[in-house]
Amino acid sequence: MQANRPEDFSKNVSKALAQPDLKKIIRRTTDKAETKRAEAVANFPEFENARSQGQKVKDHTIKYMDHYLAEFEKNALAQGTVVHWASTGEEAAKIVLDICRQHKAKKVTRSKSMLGEEIGLTHAFDNSEMERIETDLAEHIIQLAGDPPSHIVWPAMHRSREDVVKLFREFHTDPTYSEEITDLVRSARRDLRTKFLTSDIGISGSNFLLADSGSSCTVTNEGNAELTITPPKVHIVTAGIEKLVPSMAHAVPLLRLLTRSATGAEITQYITFHNGPKRPNDADGPQECHIVLVDNGRTKMLAEGMEEMLRCIRCGACMNHCVVYKHIGGHAYGSVYPGPMGSVLTPHLNSLEVANKQTHACTLNGRCEDVCPVNIPLPKLLRSLRAQSWQKKYEPLTNRFVVQSFAMMAKRPRLFQLLSSCGVIFMKVFSRKGWIKYMPFTSGWTRNRDLIEPESTTFMHQYKKMKKAKSGGA
Amino acid sequence: MNSQQNEQSRAKIFSAIKAAAPTVTMDVKTIQEEALEILKESEFARPKLLSEDATQALVLRIEAGLVIGTSCEKLSTLADLPHSVKQFFGKHSLPHSLKVQGVEQLEKLNWQGISTDSDIQQDNTVGLCWAEYGVAETGSFVVHSSADMPILLNFLPLYLIAVIPKSKILHYMDDYALIANEIAKKAETPRNMCLISGVSGTTDIEGVLVQGAHGPEILHLIIVEDQ
Numbered sequence: 001m002q003a004n005r006p007e008d009f010s011k012n013v014s015k016a017l018a019q020p021d022l023k024k025i026i027r028r029t030t031d032k033a034e035t036k037r038a039e040a041v042a043n044f045p046e047f048e049n050a051r052s053q054g055q056k057v058k059d060h061t062i063k064y065m066d067h068y069l070a071e072f073e074k075n076a077l078a079q080g081t082v083v084h085w086a087s088t089g090e091e092a093a094k095i096v097l098d099i100c101r102q103h104k105a106k107k108v109t110r111s112k113s114m115l116g117e118e119i120g121l122t123h124a125f126d127n128s129e130m131e132r133i134e135t136d137l138a139e140h141i142i143q144l145a146g147d148p149p150s151h152i153v154w155p156a157m158h159r160s161r162e163d164v165v166k167l168f169r170e171f172h173t174d175p176t177y178s179e180e181i182t183d184l185v186r187s188a189r190r191d192l193r194t195k196f197l198t199s200d201i202g203i204s205g206s207n208f209l210l211a212d213s214g215s216s217c218t219v220t221n222e223g224n225a226e227l228t229i230t231p232p233k234v235h236i237v238t239a240g241i242e243k244l245v246p247s248m249a250h251a252v253p254l255l256r257l258l259t260r261s262a263t264g265a266e267i268t269q270y271i272t273f274h275n276g277p278k279r280p281n282d283a284d285g286p287q288e289c290h291i292v293l294v295d296n297g298r299t300k301m302l303a304e305g306m307e308e309m310l311r312c313i314r315c316g317a318c319m320n321h322c323v324v325y326k327h328i329g330g331h332a333y334g335s336v337y338p339g340p341m342g343s344v345l346t347p348h349l350n351s352l353e354v355a356n357k358q359t360h361a362c363t364l365n366g367r368c369e370d371v372c373p374v375n376i377p378l379p380k381l382l383r384s385l386r387a388q389s390w391q392k393k394y395e396p397l398t399n400r401f402v403v404q405s406f407a408m409m410a411k412r413p414r415l416f417q418l419l420s421s422c423g424v425i426f427m428k429v430f431s432r433k434g435w436i437k438y439m440p441f442t443s444g445w446t447r448n449r450d451l452i453e454p455e456s457t458t459f460m461h462q463y464k465k466m467k468k469a470k471s472g473g474a
Numbered sequence: 475m476n477s478q479q480n481e482q483s484r485a486k487i488f489s490a491i492k493a494a495a496p497t498v499t500m501d502v503k504t505i506q507e508e509a510l511e512i513l514k515e516s517e518f519a520r521p522k523l524l525s526e527d528a529t530q531a532l533v534l535r536i537e538a539g540l541v542i543g544t545s546c547e548k549l550s551t552l553a554d555l556p557h558s559v560k561q562f563f564g565k566h567s568l569p570h571s572l573k574v575q576g577v578e579q580l581e582k583l584n585w586q587g588i589s590t591d592s593d594i595q596q597d598n599t600v601g602l603c604w605a606e607y608g609v610a611e612t613g614s615f616v617v618h619s620s621a622d623m624p625i626l627l628n629f630l631p632l633y634l635i636a637v638i639p640k641s642k643i644l645h646y647m648d649d650y651a652l653i654a655n656e657i658a659k660k661a662e663t664p665r666n667m668c669l670i671s672g673v674s675g676t677t678d679i680e681g682v683l684v685q686g687a688h689g690p691e692i693l694h695l696i697i698v699e700d701q
Contacts, residue, residue, distance in 0.1 A: 029681045049519035056512045063498060064505050066491045079663070085484040137687055138678040154678060161680050185676060185684040189597070192688065197595060213658050223629050223674040223689040226666070230625050241487065246509045249651040253519055256647075266521075267612040269542060269672040273654070275663050283576075283624035285665050295483075299490035307494075 003148040006334035006346055009357040016332040017448045022158065026329050029157045033320040036264020037371065044260065053253045055375045058311035061211075061244050062302070068211040068244045069293070076214030076291060079276030084292045089119035089349075092294045096203065096236055097124055099290055103234055105130055105200035111218065111225040112136035113205020114152050114314060115238050117336040118349060119294060121203070133195045135224040137188055144171045150330030152337065153262050153316040158329055192224075202228040202286065204274075206239040207313070208254065209291075212247040215273045216291060219258065223270045235274070235286040240294050242310040248273065254313055257373035261315040297348040309344050309381060311374040318368035318378060324361050333358055340368035340378045347385055356389040420458040427454050516648050523610055528643045529697060531610035536695065541613035543673030543685045546695040548640075555637065555696065556585055559602065562635060562694055563588075572600035573631065577622045580604055580637070594630040601631035601690075608643035608697070609650055612671045615695060616650060619666035628670060634690040636670070641700045 004012045016022055041047045061068055073083050086092035100108055108130050110116060122143075125132035134143040138156035142149060144167040149155030156164075161181060168187050169175045176187040204225050206216035216237045218225035229235045245251050259265045278285030301309055319325040319339025330338035335346040335355065343358040352359075359382050368378040389395060395403075409416045430439040431453035438446055445451060455462065499505070523531040524538070529548075536546045549558060563570055571589040574580050580602060592599050603623070605615035615636045619625050628634060644650055650669070657663055674689035685691045 032681050044521050046519050046521060049515065053512060053515045053519040056515070060508055060512060063495065064500075065495075066488055067500055067502070067505055069488070069491075085480055085487060087483045087486050091479075091483060135688070136678075137676045141678065154681075156678055157681075164679055181679045181682045182684050184679055185687055189686065189688055193597065196688075212655075213663060215663075221675050221677075222687040224687070226625060226629050226668065227688055230629070230666075247651070248654050249513055249516075249648060250509065252647045252651055253516065256520065263677070266540065267614070267671050269670065269675060271669040271671075273667040275665050275667070278619070278665050281621035282619055282665055283621055284626055285619060293487075295487045295490070299487060299494060302491060302494035 001145065001147045001331075004331050004334035006350055006355040006358065009332065009334060009355075009361070012332040012334055013328050013361070014447075016328040021160075022329050023327055025158060025160060026326055029151075029154055030320045030326055033153075033263060033316075037261060037317060037320070038264075040260040040264045040266060044256075044266075047260070050253055050256050051373055051375060054257045054313075054373055055311060057245055057250045057253060058313075058374050061246060061250075062242065062307050062310050065241065065244065065302070068246060069241060071211040072209055072214055072244060073293075074214070075212065076276070079214045080289065081214060081276045082288070082290045084290060086119075086292055086294045086296070089294070089296045092119040092238060092292050092296065093121050093124040095292050096121060096238060097128060097130075099234065099236055100128075100130055100201050103200060103288075105234075107131045107133060107195070107199045108201045108203060109133045109135050109196060109199040109228045109232065110139075110203040111205070111220065111228040112139050112155070113203075113238060114149075114336055115205050115240050115294060116203065117149060118240075119238065119296060121238065133192070133199065135192055135196065135222075135228045136220070137185065137222060137224075140188055140192065141167060144168075148331065149336065150338065151316060151319065152314055152341075158331065196227045197231050199228070199232045201234045201236060202230070202232040203236045203238065204229055206237050206243055206291075207258070208245050208251040209239055209243045210246075210248055210251060210273070211244055213273075213275060215248070215275045217251060217271065217273050219255070219268045219271050221263075221265075221269045226270065226272055229274065229286065230284050233286055234288045234290070235277070237274070237289070237291040238294060239291065240296070240298060242298055242312075254374075258313050258315050261317040261371065261373040297345075301348050304348075306344070306348065306381060306384075308376050309341070309348075311376050312341055312345075313374060314341075315373055317371040317373065318376075321367040321371050323363060323365065323367075328361075340382070341376070344378060344381045344385065352385060352389055352392065353394050356385070356394045359385040359389060417458065417460055420460070424454050424456070424458055427451075428456075513648075516646075520646055520648070521611065523645060525610075528608075528610040528645045529640055531645070532608055532613055532643055532695075533697070535610065535613040541672045541693075542675050542683070543691060544613065544693040544695060546697065548697045548699075550699045552579065552637075552698050553583065555580075555698070556583055556588060558696055559588065559635060562633075563600075566633060566692065568600060568633065572602050572635075573627060575601075575603045575623060575627055577604045594627060597632055599631040600633040600635065601627045602635045603627055603637070605636045605638040606642065607650055607653070608638040608695075609645075609647055609669065609671075610643060611646045612669065614647075614669045614671040617666075617668050617670065618664040620664055625666050625668065628668065629674070629689040631690060632686060633692045633694075634673075635694045635696060637696045637698055639700050640697050643697070 436451040524534040607616040676687040
C-alpha cells in the first residue's frame with residue numbers, strides 16, 4: 001500500500017470512507033480499547049491524582065529540558081553508551097545507517113518505535129543493502145503487506161485475520177495452514193525466532209529516558225524489544241528528546257498511566273531498563289550501545305508555545321476515543337501520527353501549510369483531552385493551529401470567502417436574521433423525513449452523511465418567542 | 475556522521491531550548507528539590523494493593539487472574555523446589571528437562587531425574603530463574619543481567635518458572651525505583667533491569683489475546699520462605 005501524503009488529506013478521507021469494512025475493522029479494536037480503558041480507570045480511584053502527578057513530571061522535565069539532557073548525556077556516557085545528536089529526522093536516520101554500515105551489518109532487527117517511522121528509518125533501510133526485520137507482530141504484518149502503520153499502538157489494526165493468513169502463507173518459511181489466530185501467532189514466532197538470534201544489529205525506541213542514570217526504557221507486551229536488543233553485538237536506541245524524565249521513580253507514575261490509557265491493562269508484561277553495553281562478565285547482551293537523541297521539530301514546539309504537546313507518552317487513547325479517527329482510520333492522516341495527537345504533531349514535524357486540513361478534522365468535542373493521561377489540551381492546541389493557519393492564509397480561497405462572509409453577516413444582526421430565516425426555508429425544501437440527503441453548495445457534507453433537518457424557525461426567533469412567553473407568564 | 479556534525483547538532487538543540495525558555499533557572503539544587511516534591515504525591519497516586527502484606531498482595535493478584543498466563547505457589551523451603559518443578563512438568567505434560575540459571579542457590583539443589591541444561595534457543599523449552607525482587611503492585615518479578623543471569627533465559631523458553639525469595643517482595647514499583655537508585659549510587663547498575671509481569675502476549679490480530687507471542691506462554695512464580 002502506497003503511503004498517503006498529509007497534503008492530500010481530503011482525497012485520503014474520501015478514499016477511506018469508500019472502503020466499506022474499514023470503519024468496522026477500526027471500531028473492533030478502538031471500541032474494545034475504549035471499554036477496557038474505562039474499566040481500568042474505574043478500578044483505579046487514584047487515577048486523577050496519578051494523572052496530575054504524571055503531568056507534573058512531564059512539565060518539570062520540559063521546563064528544565066537542557067539540564068536533564070546534559071545530565072542524561074553525562075550518565076549515558078559513563079555507562080559506556082555512545083551518544084549522538086540529530087536536529088532532523090534525516091540526520092537521525094543517517095546516523096543509524098552509518099553505525100550499521102561501520103559494523104558491516106547485513107541483518108537488522110527492530111522493535112516497534114514510532115520515532116523510527118517518524119525519522120524515515122524503515123524507508124532508509126529498504127533503500128539500503130541491509131535487510132530490515134520488524135519484530136513486533138503488528139509491524140511484522142505491515143512490513144509483509146508493505147503498509148504504513150495506521151495506529152501508534154496497533155499499527156496493523158486495518159488488517160483482518162484473512163489478510164494475515166494470506167501474508168503469512170506467502171512469506172513465512174514454515175507457514176500454518178490454519179486460520180486460527182493462535183496458530184498465526186505461532187507461525188510468526190517460528191519465523192522470527194532464528195531472525196532474532198542471527199541479527200547483527202538491534203534497534204529499539206525508548207518509552208522513557210532516565211536522566212539520573214542514562215538509561216533507556218522499553219515497554220512491550222510481546223517481549224520483542226529484549227529479544228531484538230540482546231542477541232546482536234550492537235544496540236541502537238532512537239529517542240525523541242521529550243522522552244526524558246528525571247529518574248526511574250519519575251517514570252513509575254507515567255508507567256501506571258501509559259498502559260491503562262493505551263490498552264486498559266494495568267501494566268505491560270515487559271518493562272526493561274537498558275543501561276549501556278554488556279558488562280565484561282555478562283552472560284549475554286550487546287557489546288556496543290548507541291543512542292540517537294532526536295529533535296526533529298520538538299524545540300520548535302517549545303519555541304511556538306506548544307510545549308504541552310511534548311507531554312505526550314504515545315498511549316493512543318486520544319485516537320481510540322476520536323469520532324473522526326474511528327470513521328477514517330489512521331492512513332487518511334497521511335502521517336506517522338494520526339488522530340488528535342497527530343493533527344497537532346504533524347504540522348510541527350512536517351509543516352502547517354502541508355498539514356493544516358488535519359487540524360480542521362475535529363469536532364472539538366473534547367473527548368481526547370478528557371482521556372489524555374497527561375492532560376494535554378488537544379482541542380486548545382488544534383484551535384491555535386487553526387488560527388495560525390488562517391493568519392498565514394493556508395485556507396483555500398472558498399473557505400476564506402465563506403468565513404469572511406459569515407463574519408460580515410454576524411456583525412449585522414438584522415441581515416443575519418433575515419438570511420438565517422431564508423436559510424431555514426431553503427433547507428426545508430430539500431428535507432425528507434427529517435434528513436437532507438442533497439442540497440446545493442453542501443456536497444462536501446452530504447457526500448458521506450446526511451444533514452439533519454433544521455427546526456421550523458431560527459434560534460433567535462425561538463429565543464424571542466420563549467422570552468415573550470416567560471414575561472407574559474410572569 | 476562525524477563528530478563535528480554531531481557537536482553542531484548538539485549545540486543547535488541546546489541553543490534552541492535556551493532560546494525557547496531563556497528565563498529558566500539552572501540552579502541544580504532548585505531543580506532537584508522540585509523533582510523530589512513531585513514524588514511526594516506518589517502515595518496518593520498509586521493503586522491500593524489487595525492486601526497490606528506484600529507477599530499476600532502478589533499472590534492474590536495472580537490468583538485473581540490479573541497477571542496474564544501466570545500461576546504461583548509458596549514453598550517453605552527451597553529444597554522442595556525440584557519436586558515442584560516435577561509437578562509443573564506433569565501438569566503441562568513436559569519431558570523432565572529444563573535450563574536452570576547458573577546461580578548457587580539453584581545449582582546446589584538435588585535435581586536427580588531432571589536434565590538441567592536444555593538448549594533455550596530451541597522452542598518448547600522450560601527455563602528456571604532466580605528473581606532479584608518481586609513487586610506486589612504489578613505481580614512482577616525482577617531480574618538483573620549479570621554473569622549468572624542471561625537475559626534471554628527469561629525470553630526464549632515457552633515455559634518459565636521464576637523463584638522469588640519472600641523477603642524480596644516489594645509493595646510498589648516506587649520501592650523498586652528506590653533500590654535501583656541505591657544500586658546506581660554504588661555504580662553497580664546492571665546492563666538490564668527487567669520487570670516481568672506475565673507472559674509474552676499480543677492482541678495484534680483482530681484484538682484477540684494470544685499468549686506466547688515470542689517468549690513464554692506459561693509463567694509460574696514460586697515464592698520461597700527465606701532460609
